[in-house]
Structures are given as structure tokens and as C-alpha cells.
Amino acid sequence: MTRAFLVVMDSVGIGGAPDASAFFNKDLPDLGANTVAHIAQACAEGRAEEGRSGPLRLPNLDALGLGAAARLASGQPVPGLTRPPSGLWGCAAEVSAGKDTPSGHWELAGLPVPWDWCFFPEEGPAFDADLVAHVCAAAGTAAILGNCHASGTAIIAEHGAAHMQSGLPICYTSADSVFQIAAHEESFGLDRLLKLCEDVAPYLHDMKVGRVIARPFVGTAEEGFTRTTNRRDYAIKPPAPILTDWVQAAGGKVHAIGKIGDIFTMQGIDTLKKGSDAELMKHLSDAIDTAEDGSLTFANFVEFDSLYGHRRDISGYARALEWFDAEIGKILPRLRTGDVMVLTADHGNDPSWPGTDHTREQVPVLVAGAGQGAIGARAFVDVAASLAAHLGADAQGPGQSFL
Ligand SMILES: O=P(O)(O)O[C@H]1O[C@H](CO)[C@@H](O)[C@H]1O
Numbered sequence: 500m501t502r503a504f505l506v507v508m509d510s511v512g513i514g515g516a517p518d519a520s521a522f523f524n525k526d527l528p529d530l531g532a533n534t535v536a537h538i539a540q541a542c543a544e545g546r547a548e549e550g551r552s553g554p555l556r557l558p559n560l561d562a563l564g565l566g567a568a569a570r571l572a573s574g575q576p577v578p579g580l581t582r583p584p585s586g587l588w589g590c591a592a593e594v595s596a597g598k599d600t601p602s603g604h605w606e607l608a609g610l611p612v613p614w615d616w617c618f619f620p621e622e623g624p625a626f627d628a629d630l631v632a633h634v635c636a637a638a639g640t641a642a643i644l645g646n647c648h649a650s651g652t653a654i655i656a657e658h659g660a661a662h663m664q665s666g667l668p669i670c671y672t673s674a675d676s677v678f679q680i681a682a683h684e685e686s687f688g689l690d691r692l693l694k695l696c697e698d699v700a701p702y703l704h705d706m707k708v709g710r711v712i713a714r715p716f717v718g719t720a721e722e723g724f725t726r727t728t729n730r731r732d733y734a735i736k737p738p739a740p741i742l743t744d745w746v747q748a749a750g751g752k753v754h755a756i757g758k759i760g761d762i763f764t765m766q767g768i769d770t771l772k773k774g775s776d777a778e779l780m781k782h783l784s785d786a787i788d789t790a791e792d793g794s795l796t797f798a799n800f801v802e803f804d805s806l807y808g809h810r811r812d813i814s815g816y817a818r819a820l821e822w823f824d825a826e827i828g829k830i831l832p833r834l835r836t837g838d839v840m841v842l843t844a845d846h847g848n849d850p851s852w853p854g855t856d857h858t859r860e861q862v863p864v865l866v867a868g869a870g871q872g873a874i875g876a877r878a879f880v881d882v883a884a885s886l887a888a889h890l891g892a893d894a895q896g897p898g899q900s901f902l
């Protein structure tokens with residue numbers, strides 16, 4: 500059996516990005532941001548006690564080399580993550596000019612982003628008159644609400660009631676190259692929101708906006724508004740073949756779990772399973788039993804990022820890490836001879852950092868099933884090159900295999 504499993508822990512960065520000072524949160528550079536280390540510090544100091552307690556416990560990830568990778572990336576020890584690694588371990592830096600999910604995943608899949616993304620201005624209206632007119636025409640409305648940088652939970656609290664009264668879509672962005680539309684599932688309609696996002700996506704993709712994201716929510720002004728799991732991302736298409744295509748070209752099946760289908764617009768993907776992170780873990784577990792020889796299973800666990808990183812919830816992020824660690828600890832022993840599993844991340848989202856946006860960081864590269872040792876400080880594209888080499892697929896990207 501020769502199978503590959505690529506598991507992205509969304510936003511689980513480990514600091515030390517060489518270009519961190521060129522990326523910002525609320526006008527402050529990301530220099531010094533370190534998602535894992537700052538969570539571990541908060542846990543060690545008793546500042547992450549909601550729904551959990553004490554030092555950060557990640558025995559399985561640390562045994563693979565998480566603490567060692569974080570030390571290598573940032574030069575700092577991480578409280579509680581001090582085990583000698585038994586896996587193949589290292590860290591990786593991104594070169595794309597974006598610290599978002601598509602940039603990180605494309606690069607992990609062998610394709611650094613070959614253009615500058617369109618980012619919207621933080622001051623004044625985020626969207627110009629032509630874009631607003633295009634969205635209004637597609638929505639059949641006279642105006643939009645929002646038109647600014649915002650946290651998604653804050654903006655529905657602010658505009659949710661006016662949205663329900665007026666029927667105007669709430670449009671907002673972030674430090675990422677995204678155009679997000681929030682609308683009420685019942686009063687605006689979920690299908691109408693999804694169609695609106697799909698309709699405006701080509702216009703935004705032509706502008707080199709990476710993603711249009713549908714952000715449906717439910718609730719009332721009196722009881723508050725809650726986002727639902729019916730989020731959909733309409734991403735720009737990767738402009739060249741990526742790891743998924745290379746694997747298919749070699750005759751292997753490609754199974755996507757979670758956001759991977761959206762991120763790659765289903766390019767090179769045979770099957771897709773979606774759901775909450777708990778459901779995704781079940782799908783990953785099932786894939787250990789069912790994935791074919793020569794296949795790639797590519798999973799993204801997004802809740803670290805969406806539920807805890809952007810919300811700057813340190814306890815929640817620590818709980819999510821501890822849950823993930825326990826679950827992956829049940830899966831790792833079930834890998835078969837010839838299987839390789841790479842655990843990595845796409846960017847940081849330090850919950851102790853100012854603002855609500857991602858943070859530019861290096862990521863861990865933890866490899867199970869390929870022996871023990873250090874692979875050093877690598878590039879994101881090396882992940883794609885390595886898994887292609889493992890599966891005997893022809894890698895077309897610039898990466899160097901560590902396998
Ligand atoms: O605050 P919310 O709506 O969760 O938005 C976040 O989600 C977007 C996509 O991951 C990011 O760009 C960030 O803006």
C-alpha cells in the first residue's frame with residue numbers, strides 16, 4: 500500500500516515567518532505572532548481556563564515534533580511542548596503575498612500564487628461604486644449594507660436587524676482578499692444568497708479577489724444572530740495543475756475532506772465530504788479504512804480558525820487543539836505500512852494578537868509513517884513535492900521532496 504494523507508490544521512501557525520513585518524493586523528505588523536506558542540503560554544499561566552484547564556496538552560502532535568518545529572521556526576521554547584520528536588518534523592515558510600486560506604493551500608499543493616491579490620482599502624468605503632452597482636444589480640437591491648472591513652460576527656450583530664427590514668445584503672471584507680456577503684437564511688433566503696455569491700464571483704475573480712464567501716445566518720434582533728454551517732466559498736480557480744491533478748494524472752484517486760473542495764474549485768478532486776470538524780474527523784477516520792492504493796486524502800480542519808482564531812478566543816483554540824490531538828492520536832496507529840500522513844497548516848491566526856485577522860507565520864510540517872528525523876526549515880511547496888514523490892506522481896511545482 501502507498502497512500503498519502505495531507506491534513507491541514509487551519510491557522511495552526513508556529514511563528515517565525517521571515518516576512519511577518521510586511522503583514523498587518525489593525526496597522527500593527529505580525530512580527531512576533533505565534534499561534535501555538537502564545538496559546539501554550541496562556542495555558543501555562545492559567546489564562547485559558549474556559550472549558551479546559553492547565554498547561555496545553557498535545558501529546559500526540561508534540562510526539563510527532565510540534566514543539567520542536569515551533570522552536571525551530573521561532574527560536575523560542577513552547578511551554579508544555581517539550582517531547583523529543585518521534586516523527587519526521589520541520590517547519591515551512593510561505594512565499595505568496597497573502598496570508599489567507601487559498602494562498603496557503605495552493606502553495607502547500609505546489610503552486611505559489613503567481614499574482615498580487617486584490618485587497619480592499621481599510622479606510623472609507625471598502626468597495627467602489629462599480630462593484631457596488633454590480634452586486635446591487637445581481638441582488639436586485641438598490642444598495643448594500645456594510646461596505647467595510649469587519650469581523651463577521653460583529654457585522655451581523657450591527658446590521659442584522661436593518662438587513663431583515665430592508666432586504667439589503669451585508670457586504671464586508673477583511674485583511675484577506677475576500678468579498679463576503681452575509682444574509683439571513685429565511686428572510687433573504689439561503690438559495691438566493693448562494694446564487695448571488697455565485698453570480699458576482701466571476702466579476703470579483705477578474706479583479707483578483709480570491710474568494711466570494713456566502714455567510715448565511717439565522718436569528719432575530721431580540722435574541723441575536725448566529726451564523727450557520729451553510730457557508731460557501733466561491734474561490735478563484737488555480738491557474739496551473741496542482742498536487743491533486745498530479746496524483747490523478749498518475750492514476751490515483753483524490754479524496755477531499757472539508758473546505759478542500761471549495762479552495763481548489765474541485766480541481767483534481769474525485770470525492771468530497773463536508774461537515775463540522777467532528778464530522779470531518781469521522782470522514783478522515785473512515786478514509787484510513789477505505790482509501791485506495793495510490794490515493795491522496797486531503798483534509799482541512801477549519802474550526803481552529805473560524806470559531807477561535809478570528810474570534811480571539813484563546814481557551815476555545817486550546818480546547819480545539821486538545822480535542823484534535825486526542826482524535827488524531829486514535830487515527831495515527833491505524834496508518835498502514837506505506838501510508839504517510841503530513842500534518843501542517845496554511846497560515847497563523849494568533850488568538851492573543853490585536854485585530855481579528857490571520858497572522859503571517861511559519862507552519863509545522865509533521866510527518867507520520869516516514870521514520871524519525873528533522874527535515875529543517877522548508878518551503879510550503881515541499882509538502883506537495885514530497886507527497887507526489889511518495890505516490891510516484893510527477894511533481895510539476897518548484898518544491899523539493901523531503902521524503
Ligand atoms: O470574521 P469572519 O466573517 O469569520 O471572516 C473571516 O473569514 C474569512 C475567510 O476565512 C477571513 O478572511 C476572515 O475575514
Ligand SMILES: [Mn+2]
Pocket residue numbers: 509510599600603804845846
Ligand atoms: Mn485558513
Ligand SMILES: [Mn+2]
Pocket residue numbers: 804805809857
Ligand atoms: Mn480565516
